[in-house]
Amino acid sequence: xxxxxxxxxxxxxxxxxxxxxxxxxxxxxxxxxxxxxxxxxxxxxxxxxxxxxxxxxxxxxxxxxxxxxxxxxxxxxxxxxxxxxxxxxxxxxxxxxxxxxxxxxxxxxxxxxxxxxxxxxxxxxxxxxxxxxxxxxxxxxxxxxxxxxxxxxxxxxxxxxxxxxxxxxxxxxxxxxxxxxxxxxxxxxxxxxxxxxxxxxxxxxxxxxxxxxxxxxxxxxxxxxxxxxxxxxxxxxxxxxxxxxxxxxxxxxxxxxxxxxxxxxxxxxxxxxxxxxxxxxxxxxxxxxxxxxxxxxxxxxxxxxxxxxxxxxxxxxxxxxxxxxxxxxxxxxxxxxx
Amino acid sequence: xxxxxxxxxxxxxxxxxxxxxxxxxxxxxxxxxxxxxxxxxxxxxxxxxxxxxxxxxxxxxxxxxxxxxxxxxxxxxxxxxxxxxxxxxxxxxxxxxxxxxxxxxxxxxxxxxxxxxxxxxxxxxxxxxxxxxxxxxxxxxxxxxxxxxxxxxxxxxxxxxxxxxxxxxxxxxxxxxxxxxxxxxxxxxxxxxxxxxxxxxxxxxxxxxxxxxxxxxxxxxxxxxxxxxxxxxxxxxxxxxxxxxxxxxxxxxxxxxxxxxxxxxxxxxxxxxxxxxxxxxxxxxxxxxxxxxxxxxxxxxxxxxxxxxxxxxxxxxxxxxxxxxxxxxxxxxxxxxxxxxxxxxxxxxxxxxxxxxxxxxxxxxxxxxxxxxxxxxxxxxxxxxxxxxxxxxxxxxxxxxxxxxxxxxxxxxxxxxxxxxxxxxxxxxxxxxxxxxxxxxxxxxxxxxxxxxxxxxxxxxxxxxxxxxxxxxxxxxxxxxxxxxxxxxxxxxxxxxxxxxxxxxxxxxxxxxxxxxxxxxxxxxxxxxxxxxxxxxxxxxxxxxxxxxxxxxxxxxxxxxxxxxxxxxxxxxxxxxxxxxxxxxxxxxxxxxxxxxxxxxxxxxxxxxxxxxxxxxxxxxxxxxxxx
Numbered sequence: 031x032x033x034x035x036x037x038x039x040x041x042x043x044x045x046x047x048x049x050x051x052x053x054x055x056x057x058x059x060x061x062x063x064x065x066x067x068x069x070x071x072x073x074x075x076x077x078x079x080x081x082x083x084x085x086x087x088x089x090x091x092x093x094x095x096x097x098x099x100x101x102x103x104x105x106x107x108x109x110x111x112x113x114x115x116x117x118x119x120x121x122x123x124x125x126x127x128x129x130x131x132x133x134x135x136x137x138x139x140x141x142x143x144x145x146x147x148x149x150x151x152x153x154x155x156x157x158x159x160x161x162x163x164x165x166x167x168x169x170x171x172x173x174x175x176x177x178x179x180x181x182x183x184x185x186x187x188x189x190x191x192x193x194x195x196x197x198x199x200x201x202x203x204x205x206x207x208x209x210x211x212x213x214x215x216x217x218x219x220x221x222x223x224x225x226x227x228x229x230x231x232x233x234x235x236x237x238x239x240x241x242x243x244x245x246x247x248x249x250x251x252x253x254x255x256x257x258x259x260x261x262x263x264x265x266x267x268x269x270x271x272x273x274x275x276x277x278x279x280x281x282x283x284x285x286x287x288x289x290x291x292x293x294x295x296x297x298x299x300x301x302x303x304x305x306x307x308x309x310x311x312x313x314x315x316x317x318x319x320x321x322x323x324x325x326x327x328x329x330x331x332x333x334x335x336x337x338x339x340x341x342x343x344x345x346x347x348x349x350x351x352x353x354x355x356x357x358x359x360x361x362x363x364x365x366x367x368x
Numbered sequence: 369x370x371x372x373x374x375x376x377x378x379x380x381x382x383x384x385x386x387x388x389x390x391x392x393x394x395x396x397x398x399x400x401x402x403x404x405x406x407x408x409x410x411x412x413x414x415x416x417x418x419x420x421x422x423x424x425x426x427x428x429x430x431x432x433x434x435x436x437x438x439x440x441x442x443x444x445x446x447x448x449x450x451x452x453x454x455x456x457x458x459x460x461x462x463x464x465x466x467x468x469x470x471x472x473x474x475x476x477x478x479x480x481x482x483x484x485x486x487x488x489x490x491x492x493x494x495x496x497x498x499x500x501x502x503x504x505x506x507x508x509x510x511x512x513x514x515x516x517x518x519x520x521x522x523x524x525x526x527x528x529x530x531x532x533x534x535x536x537x538x539x540x541x542x543x544x545x546x547x548x549x550x551x552x553x554x555x556x557x558x559x560x561x562x563x564x565x566x567x568x569x570x571x572x573x574x575x576x577x578x579x580x581x582x583x584x585x586x587x588x589x590x591x592x593x594x595x596x597x598x599x600x601x602x603x604x605x606x607x608x609x610x611x612x613x614x615x616x617x618x619x620x621x622x623x624x625x626x627x628x629x630x631x632x633x634x635x636x637x638x639x640x641x642x643x644x645x646x647x648x649x650x651x652x653x654x655x656x657x658x659x660x661x662x663x664x665x666x667x668x669x670x671x672x673x674x675x676x677x678x679x680x681x682x683x684x685x686x687x688x689x690x691x692x693x694x695x696x697x698x699x700x701x702x703x704x705x706x707x708x709x710x711x712x713x714x715x716x717x718x719x720x721x722x723x724x725x726x727x728x729x730x731x732x733x734x735x736x737x738x739x740x741x742x743x744x745x746x747x748x749x750x751x752x753x754x755x756x757x758x759x760x761x762x763x764x765x766x767x768x769x770x771x772x773x774x775x776x777x778x779x780x781x782x783x784x785x786x787x788x789x790x791x792x793x794x795x796x797x798x799x800x801x802x803x804x805x806x807x808x809x810x811x812x813x814x815x816x817x818x819x820x821x822x823x824x825x826x827x828x829x830x831x832x833x834x835x836x837x838x839x840x841x842x843x844x845x846x847x848x849x850x851x852x853x854x855x856x857x858x859x860x861x862x863x864x865x866x867x868x869x870x871x872x873x874x875x876x877x878x879x880x881x882x883x884x885x886x887x888x889x890x891x892x893x894x895x896x897x898x899x900x901x902x903x904x905x906x907x908x909x910x911x912x913x914x915x916x917x918x919x920x921x922x923x924x925x926x927x928x929x930x931x932x933x934x935x936x937x938x939x940x941x942x943x944x945x946x947x948x949x950x951x952x953x954x955x956x957x958x959x960x961x962x963x964x965x966x967x968x969x970x971x972x973x974x975x976x977x978x979x980x981x982x983x984x985x986x987x988x989x990x991x992x993x994x995x996x
Contacts, residue, residue: 046846048858077841082682085849093846093859098838100685101848102678103708109643109675113682113690114838116666117641121686121839142671339668343661350662354631354801357660362562363617363798364417 036073041066043076046096057208057233058087061155062094064213065124069095071214072221079122082111084131087162088155088233091126105136108143111150112335119336122221123150129170130160133189137169144198146335147225151217154191154228155208157235158242165238177238192313195228196306196328203309203328207232207247212258212325219326225334246322259312259325261303264293267321273298274320276308283311285320304330391450392606393458394552397475398467400434400443403545408445409793410549410566414558415449416618416795419608422449423908425457425981426791430648430731437499442474451607455908457792459983463555465548467491467522469500476512484516486551488544490523522547529587533580543584550588557605560589612797619796621760621789622649625693625719626656628764630663631801632717632771633689637808639664641683642691643676648731649787650695650721673701677718681705684714685847687811687837689771693719695787696738697728703746706780710750710873712847713825713833715774715781717767718752722786722904724979733979734788736904737955742782743933743962749870751877753777754933756784758907761796763789766930772807776883777876778832784932786954788905788981812836812843817855824857825869830883831876880934887936891915892925895945898994901971903929903959906952906982913987924991932959940967950974950994952987 044066052058069079079097083089085104092099098121102110111123125143132140132154143150159177160166167177167184170191174183192203202223206216208231220227232243241248246255257267257274265274266288275286275297286296302308309328315321396411398404405426415422425446434441448458460480466472468491479485492505506512507519526547530540546567553560564582571578592603619627633640642665644654658667666688670676673694680690694702699720709716722738724730742754753773757763763785770783812834817823824845825833836843845857853860854868891914892899902910907928914926927942929935943949943963949971951960957973964971974990976982 076844078839080838092848097844099844099846099848100682100712100838101846101850102681103704103849106674106678106705109670109678110682110685112668112670112675113641113643113679113684113688114686115682116668116679117639117683117686117688118837118839138671139675142675339666343666346661352634352663354627354634354663357630357663358627358798358801359615359617361617362413362417363615364419365615366419366611366613368613 035075037075039070039074039076041070044069044096046094048093050094051090052087053237055236056087057157057235058091058155060208061153061213061231061233062091065217066095068214068217068221072218074122078120079124080114081124081126082107082114083126084128084136085162086128086131086160087235088126088128089131105131105134106139107131108136108139108148108152112143112146112148115148115150115336116339119149119340125150125152127152127154129154129156129158129168129191133169133191133194137194140194141198144195144200144226144228147199147201147332149225149334149336150227151220152226152228154230155233156191156230157233157239158188159235159239161235161238190313191230192228192327193310196310196313200228200328201225201330201332202227202326203313204229204326205232205313205322205324207243207324208234209247210324216326219329223329224331246317255321256324257321259301259303259323259327261301261326261329264298264300266293266298274312275299276311283315283320303328306330389450389604389606390452391448391454391458392463392556392604393446393448393461393480394463394465395444395446395461395475395478396465396548396552397442397444397471398465398545399436399471400429400431400441401436402443402467403542404443404445404467407545407549408447410563411552412447412618412793413566414553414562415447415556416616417562418556418558418606420449420451420606421454421609421611421795422447422793423454423457424448424793425788427980428732437468437470437496439470439474439500442471444471444475449606451609453609455912456981456984459985465552467544467548469496469502469506472506473500473502479515481514482516484518485512486548487517487519488522489519490521492519525587525591526584529584530580533576533583535576535580539577540580543581546581546584547588550585550590551592553585554589554592555603557603560585611795615798616795617798618793619760619764620652620791620793621757621763621785622652622721622791623656624760624763624796625757625767625783625785626653626660628767629657629691629717629771630660630665631764631804632768633664634801635768635804635806636689636771636775637806638687638689638775639666640691641680641688642667642693643670643679643683644668644693645670645673645676645698647673647695647698649723649790650693650698650719652790653693653719653721673698674705677702677705677716680716681709681712681714684709684716685712685838687835687839689715689717689775691717691719693721695721695723695731696725696741699738699741706752707746707748707750708849709780710746710752711849713778713873715778715835717770717774717781717783719767719783719785721790722784724977730979732787734786734905734981735954735977735979736784736786736906737958737977738784739903739932739953739955739958739962742784749874751874752780752782752933753877753880753931754782754784756904756930756932757789758902758904758928758930760789760792760794762907764799768804769930773880775809776807776832777830777880778835779877784904786905809835811840813840815842823855825852825855827872827876831872831879878934881937884931884936887927887929887939887942889942890926890928892918894925894942896925897923897946898948898950898991899925899927899943899946900987900991901927901929901943901949901951901959901963903932903953906954909982909984909987910952912984913991916984916988917991922991922995924995929959932962935966940969943967943969943971948972948994950990952976952982952990954982
């Protein structure tokens with residue numbers, strides 16, 4: 031977020047005249063709407079907003095937002111965003127990436143933009159598949175995923191984007207999914223965070239990985255399989271009948287039953303979004319025995335990269351003049367006369 | 369006749385009676401830990417201050433601290449200086465300073481017959497002889513008889529000179545290079561005062577080391593002056609060269625490029641963003657620029673070569689002059705992003721300090737083998753202008769020219785230099801920045817289409833699209849690597865659109881040929897029997913060889929090309945005026961192929977890929993053969 035005068039806009043102001051080219055039913059539509067709905071609420075100025083993306087289905091996103099937009103090359107969007115932000119830190123930069131773009135070919139840049147703590151919102155659309163290249167398994171595909179390149183099922187272990195981001199030194203880690211009504215709240219929190227804000231958004235690829243996330247996003251199971259992290263509130267799920275507690279002896283999380291709303295008695299953790307240790311445990315919770323942790327899992331800002339760098343540059347410049355003639359004539363010189 | 373005055377310590381008066389040679393080549397060679405590059409650098413400075421013209425050739429191993437005493441750990445620094453114009457670092461040294469057996473073995477073959485060897489006999493012990501694979505001590509077996517040999521125990525003499533300062537044996541021996549430099553200063557009648565000032569500055573925090581090094585320097589100098597040496601060691605005074613009047617300094621290519629980029633950004637009235645990643649021999653440009661922040665320079669050491677160029681393109685999108693720099697392998701990694709800069713038509717300067725390739729190749733040796741990579745090396749039809757510097761000083765002007773083309777034509781530009789230019793030093797007449805014509809950039813500030821629409825790809829009279837700084841109110845638009853509508857820039861795969869955009873991108877770059885100086889004959893006549901066409905750092909060797917040949921009456925001319933792509937409009941007609949075209953280059957014949965392709969002329973190659981620059985003699989031999 032930047033100290034900009036809030037601008038009054040509506041959802042319509044953020045729509046371009048371009049025909050959206052995702053497959054009908056793609057989760058990207060819901061994410062696009064959530065972003066377009068959130069931007070007016072942030073008071074964002076389209077002229078000061080830049081969407082930067084890499085390559086893949088998700089990376090077409092900038093073409094559909096009426097702001098500045100740069101559709102770059104595969105995996106490298108964080109590096110372009112870094113140059114944009116260092117050249118003009120007043121710009122509000124959003125990074126749009128996917129599991130292939132950001133975790134595979136661009137994993138290195140994802141790590142470094144988070145490590146440096148560039149003030150940007152990183153939205154990683156995770157559909158656990160390569161969509162635009164027609165369905166190959168991705169670095170987040172679960173073991174055994176059959177695909178054109180793994181007809182017998184994939185054998186490699188999937189990467190966990192949030193664990194990766196936290197491991198890279200991330201100071202804001204959140205999770206949501208395409209059709210979640212809480213996605214705008216998560217986006218707002220990401221925008222409010224000064225620094226690299228990493229948001230993993232589970233996204234349904236209707237063609238190549240249909241309903242992959244139904245085991246926790248489908249309406250009938252959602253309550254029992256989602257635990258929403260909200261700062262200062264207990265980590266409850268299944269309509270408050272279950273909670274997440276910490277086993278102090280093993281330093282592992284456990285699922286505990288909550289009787290009659292007595293969550294304190296059951297030892298349910300109160301979510302502290304500045305607790306890095308708990309954040310690690312929450313993003314690593316194996317789904318199945320545990321619910322899927324969603325919401326703002328970790329939020330503990332520290333100074334941004336561009337503020338540190340540009341402050342240092344300003345100090346280095348102070349009191350010096352840009353006198354090129356003097357620079358060129360520096361050092362030991364001699365004069366030849368007629 | 370020009371005369372020289374030195375700013376700072378006054379030049380010494382001297383009464384020189386012996387006739388002095390016009391030029392001398394000295395090579396300092398030792399172990400990589402012996403400080404030969406430092407010695408050479410300081411000797412260069414003293415040579416420049418004495419008013420000689422000069423050219424240098426630092427030649428060092430890729431290993432940072434190669435095992436001591438080994439053949440592959442030898443580091444050398446060659447300097448050619450004289451009272452006439454000097455174009456190359458010299459074919460064969462007149463004097464070889466060998467600090468150990470390995471340095472002697474590696475460098476002996478280059479020494480001129482009858483040349484002088486100065487060897488530190490203290491290092492010619494059993495262990496070092498074995499490491500250098502000498503079975504018997506060459507200082508004693510008569511194998512050096514065709515040269516003049518002066519062997520004395522520099523190590524012991526240095527230890528003796530620095531004894532009063534109580535240094536440990538290892539630290540004391542580190543002063544050997546200053547002892548040697550002192551002797552060299554005596555040999556060529558140089559003033560020690562600037563060196564003493566420099567040592568005092570360098571060791572300001574450790575005055576004992578400063579004093580010890582100064583004592584070693586003085587001892588070496590005194591050794592030359594007082595020792596009763598028969599024969600070979602004598603003092604030679606090389607007179608100052610007659611140069612154009614003005615203020616001079618020495619400059620390396622890496623310095624000149626850094627200054628030229630700063631000057632180019634100033635002339636464009638833009639802040640500069642430099643994204644870089646460490647690589648030999650390009651890193652020194654980043655090292656220089658980080659110290660020039662007051663010139664509106666922002667530097668970013670990226671996580672890799674791709675991020676370095678990507679950040680620079682991002683900065684250009686936000687209105688800075690984006691610059692990135694690397695060497696062959698790094699340039700290869702940047703290739704995809706260069707295509708994006710072509711496609712999005714954003715200004716960008718890409719500096720390639722070429723080194724021996726392919727792959728990792730020879731990181732510290734020079735070559736010109738990235739010309740195809742620069743001109744042709746991208747997927748798709750992706751034309752990029754290419755400018756090549758011919759010397760350290762010329763690199764300044766070439767960097768400005770790259771900035772001019774990039775901003776005027778909204779295009780990435782490749783600036784080719786090489787390891788030789790980057791590291792070598794030459795005297796440089798300090799240019800006056802006010803003498804360059806500014807080329808201020810005008811960003812688009814208002815909608816440029818009908819009914820307040822924004823047309824990011826509408827073109828001006830020379831084919832360039834408007835530069836729209838991200839953040840400008842009312843001009844929001846999207847750009848990217850996908851083919852686009854020729855006006856709106858929106859995604860458009862239509863056959864006519866791709867045809868139109870490919871044509872427009874090509875026409876824009878081709879049109880630069882009308883905006884660059886016509887090709888001149890660098891030396892010689894506009895028609896004749898033979899022309900040598902060069903580009904880049906082969907300038908000195910070609911120029912000197914052609915000059916000598918012409919003095920002998922041979923009909924040969926020299927044409928040196930700065931604009932590699934697009935080529936100057938008149939180049940084809942010019943070259944057709946000669947019976948024969950010979951293209952000397954440090955690769956297997958890349959520019960020769962471009963010339964053949966562009967002009968259907970029978971250009972012939974003269975190639976060298978040993979990691980060493982051409983010698984003048986090699987080019988003279990080729991001239992003789994071509995005219996035979």
